Every structure is written in structure tokens, then in C-alpha cells.
Amino acid sequence: MIIPAQVAGVLALILIVYVVRADTDGTAEDDWFDDDFEERIAQVNDGELEFLSVPPDAPVHYHRNSLTLDEGSLEDGWARLRQCHEHLDAVPRAQIVFRKGRLRNLTITGKRNIARAWVDGASVQLENVSQGAELCLNAESQVLSHNEDGSYSVRNGPYMRRFLDGYYPMRVTVEVSYPCGRLALAGLNPERQKGFSVTETACGVQLEAWFQGRLTTELRFVEGTSG
DSSP states (O other), rough: OOBBBHHHHHOOOEEEEEEOOSSSHHHHHHHHHHHTHHHHTTTOOOOOEOOOOOOOOOOEEEEEEEOOOOHHHHHOOEEEEEEEEEEEEOOOOEEEEEEEEEEEEEEEEEEEEEEEEEETEEEEEEEEEEEEEEEEEEEEOEEEEEESSEEEEEEEEEEEEEEEEEEHHHHHHEEOSTTTSEEEEEEEEEBBBBOOOOOOOTTTEEEEEESSSSSSEEEEEEEEEOO
């Protein structure tokens, strides 16, 4: 049974938190508080969503999601999730937090420039993250919900890159794949705009967002092909 949309909530990545002043030698923390610290502070956002029409010059946290829906997904809402993070900030501690109860079989499939990474319930904990760090995960996410009008919704977020009390620029892509011709995109929130693009094919949808603050997305599908 698919969970109704009004109670499904957000199902994928909830939060990326960078935890400083942990019990380390301070080396990774110093990477954050470097000569560019004032520039970082100038970029700070209080959580209000702001799309970036021009991507930042410097690399920012890039968060890639791939969701695969099959016929079973239309019945129970569960999809295969592949997720990767690139250009993670260099900090002593960080965590990637998911919505409890909507994720299962969470595993780490690869890491680079991270001293230690482990799954802890509905989160992934990181220690001693260095410059150029990357992390990839696999899981199953109950991401598809059924709407009263017979359509389906895929909700994700809120995506955010948070440090202390501020939010910083990041890039997110979400690719939703399904049997070709089985579904068609019927609605989108937020709407397309500069900094937020959506590409449709007969076999899926891909969105890309450059933003700062908190981003939650909804893709609404109907059965059958568009046009």
C-alpha cells in the first residue's frame, strides 16, 4: 500500500551538517577557518531558498541522486536509491541524515579523502573529511506516494548545506528512472526557473538545482506517456 501524499513527508536526504570543534587535532577544522573564511561568511544564507542563476566560481558540494522505480514501486512506494556527494567540505565531523522509517538497507559503496565513515541508523557519520572528499551510498527509499486524483508524487528534501547557523551554496541533481512510457511528468514544484532545470524523456526525469538555503522538490506523475 502506498502511503498517501499528505502524510508521506520528505523521504530522501534531510540534512548535511558540518560539526566543528570535535575531538580531533584541529587540522580539518582549520581547513574551514582558512584565509577564505570571510568570503564564506559573506555567502551565508539563513535558510530561505535562493536559486543561483550563475553557479559559484569555486566548486561547491555536489549531491547526486538516482532513483529507480519499477512496477513494484507503484504498489508500495519503494525505489532503489543511489546517492553520491562530491566536494564535501573539509571538517572534523559531518553527518548525512535521512528521514527515519522511509529508508532501508543503507550502505556505503565508496569513499575518498574521508578517514572514517559508517552507517548509524538513518544517518551516515563522517570523521576527518579532507579536501576533495567524495562519498557514495546505496539504499531503498519509500519515495513514491499516491495522490487522491490518481497521480503519483516523488518528494525529496529538504536539501541543504548547513554550517553553524548558516546555509551555503550547493548543487543537487535528481534522476528518476521508470519503465519507458509507464509514467509522464504532470507537475513540478518548484517551477522551472534560472538555477532550476528539468529534463524529461520517455524513461525518466532529471532535475538540476544550483541554490542556497533549503530545497524541497516534488515531481508529480500520471500513468501513460505525455503528449
